[in-house]
Amino acid sequence: HPNVSQGCQGGCATCSDYNGCLSCKPRLFFVLERIGMKQIGVCLSSCPSGYYGTRYPDINKCTKCKADCDTCFNKNFCTKCKSGFYLHLGKCLENCPEGLETNNHTMECISIVHCEASEWSPWSSCMKKGKTCGFKKGTETRVREIIQHPSAKGNLCPPTSETRKCAVQRKKCQKGER
CATH class of the missing domain: 2.10.220.10 (Hormone Receptor, Insulin-like Growth Factor Receptor 1; Chain A, domain 2)
Structure with missing residues (x-):
């Protein structure tokens, strides 16, 4: 039988020597703690980790989260x-x-995040070995940037540069010209 003695720990409204708190003061949460074979009631201002609180008209209870x-x-x-x-x-x-x-x-x-690349840049000038003169057939290049890198299962990124052949009117290199 509950005895409302000085034996009640902080927050208890009613308690027993054997089972600890049986009910709590207003606004506190009632939790059953296992100590060996025994279950002891405790009153807390909020539920411990791994529990959630529910407020009922007559008692506020802490219940264990799912397994x-x-x-x-x-x-x-x-x-x-x-x-x-x-x-x-x-x-x-x-x-x-x-x-x-x-x-x-x-x-x-x-x-899943897929790779995203920017639009292509304009094609570069037609060049050969880094020069823009002294040849007829060369290559031009365009580039783009990766805006969004993919997550593990996302689509891989496309190439970020493209090169194609180009032909120009052959012009002689002027002195010091590239």
Whole structure:
């Protein structure tokens, strides 16, 4: 039978010598802690990691998160999964859904990011061995930049430069001209 003695630890409203707190003072959360074979009631201002709090009219309770979940917001919404699981929209999954990939650093399912390249630059002048004169057939080049590097499952990046043959009216190199 509960005794509301000085024996009650901080925050308890009612308690027993054997089971600790049986009920808490207003606004505190009631948690059952296992100590060996015994369960002891404790009253806390917020729920410990791995538990979520629910406020009922007569009691505020801490409930353990689901087995695959380390920290959660409520029964159905996990915020950090146990190791070996990936977090996706509050759920802990062993594999990410189709169209998503795993981020092994944050242990979350993330969108696949494909490579993105800029538009091509204009073609360069027709050149041969670094010169723009003294030849008829040469090559011209154009380049582009990678704007977005891909994630692990994303499409690979395309080449960033292209070269094609070109022909010009042969012109003699002037003195000192390249």
